[in-house]
Amino acid sequence: MSQTKLVSPEELARQDEYAALLHEYWIARRQEPPRAFVHTYGCQGNEADSERLRGLLARCGFGFCNSAEEADLALFNTCAVREHAEDRVFGNVGRLKGLRQTRGLRIALCGCMVQQAHVAEKLRRSFPFVDLVFGTHALHRLPELLYQMYAGGRRVFEIADTPGEIAEGLPLRRDSAFKAWLPIMYGCDNFCSYCVVPLVRGRERSRAPEVLLEEARGLVAAGYKEITLLGQNVNSYRSGDYDFPRLLRELDAIEGDFWLRFMTSHPKDCSPALLETMAAGRHIARHLHLPVQCGSDRVLAAMNRGYTQAQYLALAALAREYMPDLRMTSDIIVGFPGETYEEFRETLTLVDAVGYASLFTFLYSPREGTRAAAMPDPVPHAEKVRWFQELTALQEAKAAAGCAALPGKILRLLCETPGKRQALAGRSEGSQMVEFDGPTELIGQFVHVRVTKARGWLLDGERILQESPCPQGMGAIKHTP
Numbered sequence: 001m002s003q004t005k006l007v008s009p010e011e012l013a014r015q016d017e018y019a020a021l022l023h024e025y026w027i028a029r030r031q032e033p034p035r036a037f038v039h040t041y042g043c044q045g046n047e048a049d050s051e052r053l054r055g056l057l058a059r060c061g062f063g064f065c066n067s068a069e070e071a072d073l074a075l076f077n078t079c080a081v082r083e084h085a086e087d088r089v090f091g092n093v094g095r096l097k098g099l100r101q102t103r104g105l106r107i108a109l110c111g112c113m114v115q116q117a118h119v120a121e122k123l124r125r126s127f128p129f130v131d132l133v134f135g136t137h138a139l140h141r142l143p144e145l146l147y148q149m150y151a152g153g154r155r156v157f158e159i160a161d162t163p164g165e166i167a168e169g170l171p172l173r174r175d176s177a178f179k180a181w182l183p184i185m186y187g188c189d190n191f192c193s194y195c196v197v198p199l200v201r202g203r204e205r206s207r208a209p210e211v212l213l214e215e216a217r218g219l220v221a222a223g224y225k226e227i228t229l230l231g232q233n234v235n236s237y238r239s240g241d242y243d244f245p246r247l248l249r250e251l252d253a254i255e256g257d258f259w260l261r262f263m264t265s266h267p268k269d270c271s272p273a274l275l276e277t278m279a280a281g282r283h284i285a286r287h288l289h290l291p292v293q294c295g296s297d298r299v300l301a302a303m304n305r306g307y308t309q310a311q312y313l314a315l316a317a318l319a320r321e322y323m324p325d326l327r328m329t330s331d332i333i334v335g336f337p338g339e340t341y342e343e344f345r346e347t348l349t350l351v352d353a354v355g356y357a358s359l360f361t362f363l364y365s366p367r368e369g370t371r372a373a374a375m376p377d378p379v380p381h382a383e384k385v386r387w388f389q390e391l392t393a394l395q396e397a398k399a400a401a402g403c404a405a406l407p408g409k410i411l412r413l414l415c416e417t418p419g420k421r422q423a424l425a426g427r428s429e430g431s432q433m434v435e436f437d438g439p440t441e442l443i444g445q446f447v448h449v450r451v452t453k454a455r456g457w458l459l460d461g462e463r464i465l466q467e468s469p470c471p472q473g474m475g476a477i478k479h480t481p
């Protein structure tokens, strides 16, 4: 892991000056402060970045709205993980061309997708109505870039591939009042052969533990009920004497009623010390998202994942030894270049053996600049789609069988949203969604629900009054007496 370099206080003060200049700009033009629409694609890391982008926009005087049609500035925070996501961005941006011409909507793009030189070049040449493009390393410079765009009256492109720095102390506008993202590290050193993240997010760098502990204490004091630690490779966190288990232990020691989650973990960094920390935790959710990607040793080696099927299965078994009630989820790529059907069947074997609560499954998507993109890929797309369906059918059957055992059991849920079938929906420590009836004031609160019905993986329940066994972490599922 490279040395973490912080953006200097002088640079952050310079950005504050640009924010002040923008306020003066609106006043000089006798203009109402403009309204921004921020749209986020991709992972939770991007959502966390968008909370900082909104914070910076607010500092520059922007208000917010829920659609590009109402906005003066549309900002798209993009994702580069799959080709499909890139196509959607180009399509959505293309549709705004008319608004740019008729009422001067400003259009900006940032994030992983535009950090790629070929994408920035395409935007420069073929999307002349896009006003501002900036990459992942320039997020904290948004006030300066906006000032150049508005006061300078020109298109601005800033995608320099600088070694990533960390900007602490940026203003934040969180999306939720009870669930918080807490990025603990950025970038990735793993270079999985299919993945573009190390190319667009830079090398791994971790935030200082004292900053993270202070931020987490502030969140708990403010009433947040769930804190999710984020990193492209979260369990390789390292800062001075702190590794990930130590950071997790100290976060877990904070007093309060809250859950701690983390993602995304790499199997090679999932140590017994981490499992032991999870098992002993008071607040750490008994949920482990541990992407396996594939079950074939040959394909895993071609992916540069650094483990075999046997090693992964041993790790899953060890995790369940520490935490028999642990719920595991995973990511799987179907149709990696050169993968055969026999190799794909090893993925089915692994999925059957682990018994995941849910899976995020993807058809392989070639990414320019990665090693896998240059590998021969003879299997037709339609064949890969058939494999994908086979995997989905297996997982759905396994998940449904797991859910069928739940009626009668009591789960502690964090009530998150209105439900589709019942008034409310909440998520358990193990990330099971259950719908139940109750007043909307319960959103953002912990509740206990007895599961009444399972239809496939859809769960219904009824709220019961039960004293919280907080601090929790002793297992989400409790049998009814």
Ligand code: SF4
Pocket (backbone or CB within 6 Å): 188, 189, 190, 191, 192, 195, 196, 197, 198, 232, 233, 266
């Ligand atoms: S661990 Fe691999 S898949 Fe995950 S972000 Fe790093 S390079 Fe990409």
